[in-house]
Amino acid sequence: MEMAIDVDKPIGKDRNQQMRVEHEVISPVTGMVTTRIALATKHEIAECLSTLGQPRDCPGAAAVFEFLQRLADQLRLHRDLFIETTYLETGFVARDSMEIVDGAIEFLRDFEIYATEMLRNERISSLIPHSYSGQFQRTMRIVHRPAHCVAAVVPQNAALTLSVIVIAAALHAGSRVILRPPLQSASAGALLAKAVSQSEPPPSSVAIVHSSAKDFLEACCMSDEVDLIHYIGSNRYASAILTQAFAAGKTCLIDGEGNGMLYVDDTFPLDEAVRIISTASTRFNGETCTSVNGVLVKDSIFRDLKEALVDAFQDLRVGHPLERGTQIGPLFSEQQAIQFAQAIRGAAAGKVLCGGHVAGAYFAPAVVEGVNLNDSMVREGFFGPAVWIAPVTENRVWDWIKANRFPLSDSLLSTNGELIQAFARHSRAPRVCINADSSVESMFEPWGGYPPGGLNEVSIWTEKYRRAFIVDGRPSDIMRIPTHITG
Numbered sequence: 001m002e003m004a005i006d007v008d009k010p011i012g013k014d015r016n017q018q019m020r021v022e023h024e025v026i027s028p029v030t031g032m033v034t035t036r037i038a039l040a041t042k043h044e045i046a047e048c049l050s051t052l053g054q055p056r057d058c059p060g061a062a063a064v065f066e067f068l069q070r071l072a073d074q075l076r077l078h079r080d081l082f083i084e085t086t087y088l089e090t091g092f093v094a095r096d097s098m099e100i101v102d103g104a105i106e107f108l109r110d111f112e113i114y115a116t117e118m119l120r121n122e123r124i125s126s127l128i129p130h131s132y133s134g135q136f137q138r139t140m141r142i143v144h145r146p147a148h149c150v151a152a153v154v155p156q157n158a159a160l161t162l163s164v165i166v167i168a169a170a171l172h173a174g175s176r177v178i179l180r181p182p183l184q185s186a187s188a189g190a191l192l193a194k195a196v197s198q199s200e201p202p203p204s205s206v207a208i209v210h211s212s213a214k215d216f217l218e219a220c221c222m223s224d225e226v227d228l229i230h231y232i233g234s235n236r237y238a239s240a241i242l243t244q245a246f247a248a249g250k251t252c253l254i255d256g257e258g259n260g261m262l263y264v265d266d267t268f269p270l271d272e273a274v275r276i277i278s279t280a281s282t283r284f285n286g287e288t289c290t291s292v293n294g295v296l297v298k299d300s301i302f303r304d305l306k307e308a309l310v311d312a313f314q315d316l317r318v319g320h321p322l323e324r325g326t327q328i329g330p331l332f333s334e335q336q337a338i339q340f341a342q343a344i345r346g347a348a349a350g351k352v353l354c355g356g357h358v359a360g361a362y363f364a365p366a367v368v369e370g371v372n373l374n375d376s377m378v379r380e381g382f383f384g385p386a387v388w389i390a391p392v393t394e395n396r397v398w399d400w401i402k403a404n405r406f407p408l409s410d411s412l413l414s415t416n417g418e419l420i421q422a423f424a425r426h427s428r429a430p431r432v433c434i435n436a437d438s439s440v441e442s443m444f445e446p447w448g449g450y451p452p453g454g455l456n457e458v459s460i461w462t463e464k465y466r467r468a469f470i471v472d473g474r475p476s477d478i479m480r481i482p483t484h485i486t487g
Contacts, residue, residue, distance in 0.1 A: 021212070025186045028091040028330040028361040029321060037186045040211040045178075045219035048207050052149055052176045052225055058486040059202035064171045065112040067201050071164070072108035074195035075101065085187045086160065087321040091330035091361060094322050096284050104164045107443040111168050114444050118460050127475065139475045144466040145485040146174030147228035147251070151220040153213060155233040156332060157287045159185035162232055163192055165443060167206055169461030174486045178207040178226070180216045182233075184332060217241060221248035228253070228465065235380070235406060253456045253464060255448065258289040258408025259381025260438055263296040263397050263423070268413040268435070270304060276413065276437050277387065278312045282365050283439040285329055286385035290409040290431065290438045293381045294371075295389045296400055302391035306369065309389065310354050313365050316385075328385050330361035337363045340384040343377065344368060350375065350388065373403045380405050394419070398426045408449060411438045430458045 021039045026032065040048070059067075075082060079101055086097040130136040150170045154162040159181050170177035181189030193208035209216065220226040221244060228251045231241045235256040245252035262280070264273045280292040297305050321329040331337045337358045344356050344366050355366030365385040371378050377388060378400070392400065401410065407429040414420060414435070424432055430449025431438075448456040448464070456464070471478045 023183050023186060023210070025089065025184060026333070027088045028332055028334075029088055031360065034085075034088055035187045035190070037183075037190065037210050039183075040209050040215070042211075042215045042219045042222075045209055045211060045216060046223060048209060049149070049178060049219065049223045049225045052178060052204055052207055058146075058174050059171070059205065061115070061172065063202055064168075065115075067171070067199055068108045068111050068168055070199035071167075071195060071201075072105050074199050075105045075108065078191065078195065079105070082160065082188065082191060085191060087329070089185050089187060090156065090285075090287075091321060091332065092284055093326050093329045097321065100158075100160055103443055104160050108164055108168065110444075111172070115172050115462065118462065138473060139478060141471045141478050141481075142468055143471055143481055143483050143485060144463075144468050147465045147467060149176040149178065149223075149225045150228045150230055150465050151178050151180075151216070151226045152230040153180050153216065153233060154182065156182040156184045157284065157289075158232075160188055160192060161443060163189075163208075165447075165461055166230065167196070170465050171202065171205060173462045173465035174484070175228075175465045176205050176225075178209060178220070180209055180211060180213065183210070183212075186210055213237075217244060221245060221250060227251060230464070231255070251467070253448075255456060256289075257381065257383060257406060258291075258429075259294075259379075259404050259406040260290055260292045260409045260411065261294045261296065261401060261404055261407075262292045262411035262413065262438070263298075263392075263401075264301075264305065264413040265298040265394070265416060265419065266301045267415040270301065270308060273305065273413050274308045274312050277309060278316070280411070280437045280439045281387040282313075282316060282328055282385040283437070285331060286365070287331070287383050288439050288441070290433075290441055292387060292411060292438060294378060294400075295387055296392045296397055297389055299391040299393055302389075306353070306367075306389055309387075310367050313367050313387075314354050316365050318362055318364055328363075328365055331363055331384060332361070334358075334361045336384075337361050340382065340386075343382060344386055350377070355386065373400065379403050397423075401426055401428070404428070409433060409438050411436075 023037050023039055024033045025035045027034045082101045083097050086100055128140040130138045152166045163179055163181060166179060167177055189208060189210060196206055220229055229245045230253040232255040238254045238256045242252050242254055277292060277295055316327045317325050318328040319326040340363055341356055341358045345352060350368045351370040353367045353369055355364040357364040363384055368388040371388045371390060409431040410427040410429040411433040412420060412423045420434060446458045446460050448458045471481050
């Protein structure tokens with residue numbers, strides 16, 4: 001189901017007398033309007049949700065897998081258009097834009113293998129007796145049922161990637177799904193909505209809606225159909241959305257930005273460390289939640305690594321995403337680039353060693369030294385092609401790691417086995433990357449762990465859209481209930 005994608009629809013009031021708003025998507029690459037889209041009102045979103053809530057039989061796994069294969073075919077058929085739309089809306093270079101689209105196609109194609117393997121490997125919950133004395137002839141068993149309807153908000157930096165993951169996982173879990181793409185990625189959202197429609201999803205199972213985030217969340221919180229809200233986006237709005245969902249009696253999953261830290265010691269090859277740090281902090285223009293923002297360097301090698309890293313950053317080529325050899329494209333907007341430069345240069349004790357210059361939406365990748373534990377860029381991170389570096393003794397690494405407010409992904413470059421074990425023990429991040437580029441992610445990765453309070457524990461996607469509950473009674477009766485209840 002597709003909503004608010006007809007750009008020729010006149011702007012006015014709907015039957016509920018809400019003013020329809022038109023949104024313009026401006027490309028950070030060209031600075032020009034790429035599309036105009038009429039946004040759905042809260043009333044229209046509510047109508048869409050009522051359609052999703054109509055009684056229906058839950059589609060079987062085979063029907064879901066067949067739909068996902070058809071969707072993969074649609075993305076493959078329009079691959080070039082999806083790639084063009086991706087680089088125009090995000091500023092990601094050609095290599096990264098192609099990886100996004102090709103990764104989505106591969107994910108949809110292989111989802112059946114993934115889901116089948118996960119089902120085969122799932123833990124079979126043991127039966128729990130009421131009493132070990134044998135006094136009661138009753139037993140308890142944990143089973144799962146799907147969320148009725150998942151309302152998902154996905155971010156600009158991974159709109160297509162996360163949209164297809166959410167759709168596939170929700171349908172396989174037995175849920176309906178209503179998805180709100182970011183407005184800056186409205187063209188990609190419209191293309192995906194058309195591809196979903198042409199792929200003939202199970203009836204009343206998927207809706208893609210373009211609207212303001214405020215109207216979308218308010219409509220979903222007011223709807224009896226939605227019981228799970230999954231917000232993936234900026235940390236700035238996470239706590240407010242959690243509060244809003246809680247007040248509405250909804251389950252809420254929160255995935256915000258990560259602040260990636262990396263520690264490198266003297267056992268790891270220097271040139272390889274520089275290569276990994278350079279790519280992990282600038283890949284996708286440094287705009288992924290697993291990008292490396294800060295590098296802790298063993299004090300004995302700090303000077304050599306600093307000089308080599310500055311040389312590597314100065315060699316990075318910034319330019320049009322499609323130009324041969326370009327490694328860094330524009331950020332999402334000129335405003336973002338200006339604000340990012342101000343944040344980098346405004347660090348309390350920081351000194352910019354290279355980069356940090358702005359030209360339109362383009363930002364020269366920067367290396368910063370001299371930061372301290374209390375700086376916001378150390379504690380909260382940032383979103384862009386830059387990295388701070390600091391010399392540390394090994395026993396001080398853990399102080400820096402603990403200072404991180406948003407520890408989504410920590411990295412270690414070392415061949416010291418004891419240090420690797422200690423790093424895994426001390427890290428509070430749900431994702432620990434050892435001797436590899438943390439910005440390289442799999443679409444099949446177990447996801448979650450944000451915020452640190454454990455509101456979204458690391459798990460495979462389909463488990464996130466299922467709720468566990470206890471079946472209590474006589475073993476002969478409760479064993480008739482399948483582990484996963486549908487519909």
